[in-house]
Amino acid sequence: MLEKLQALLKNSQSKYYHFPVACFLECQDGSLFGGVNVETSSPNAGICAERNALFHALSCGKNKNDFTKLHLYTESKESIFPCFICRQALIDYCNRELEILIYHEDGKIENYSLDELCPHSFSEENLR
Numbered sequence: 141m142l143e144k145l146q147a148l149l150k151n152s153q154s155k156y157y158h159f160p161v162a163c164f165l166e167c168q169d170g171s172l173f174g175g176v177n178v179e180t181s182s183p184n185a186g187i188c189a190e191r192n193a194l195f196h197a198l199s200c201g202k203n204k205n206d207f208t209k210l211h212l213y214t215e216s217k218e219s220i221f222p223c224f225i226c227r228q229a230l231i232d233y234c235n236r237e238l239e240i241l242i243y244h245e246d247g248k249i250e251n252y253s254l255d256e257l258c259p260h261s262f263s264e265e266n267l268r
């Protein structure tokens with residue numbers, strides 16, 4: 141998976157902040173939906189890799205019961221987690237058991253659940 145993420149990372153459009161991110165959203169059937177961050181000259185018009193992958197998967201007809209893992213990669217030495225806008229989108233369209241795997245160049249992989257990364261989150265249950 142690390143090699144796939146590193147290959148996908150080359151597609152990142154990150155000429156403004158120079159912080160390329162790549163991820164794959166994995167489904168129960170083994171299918172993978174890739175996403176990279178796409179920056180624009182007006183920052184709010186860009187999108188993170190995580191939402192790019194999620195929205196692509198949703199556009200292809202997948203739903204929260206399909207998603208099992210999010211594989212996330214940057215070249216940073218630090219552990220990089222999904223931003224809070226992406227966490228909101230993930231909470232709304234994935235199950236809380238979704239595994240979030242954070243890959244490092246040296247092969248180390250950190251593993252969290254979406255629930256761990258989103259304590260006290262706001263979701264559709266709050267709208268009822």
Ligand SMILES: [Zn+2]
Nearest residue numbers: 188222223226
């Ligand atoms: Zn994000």
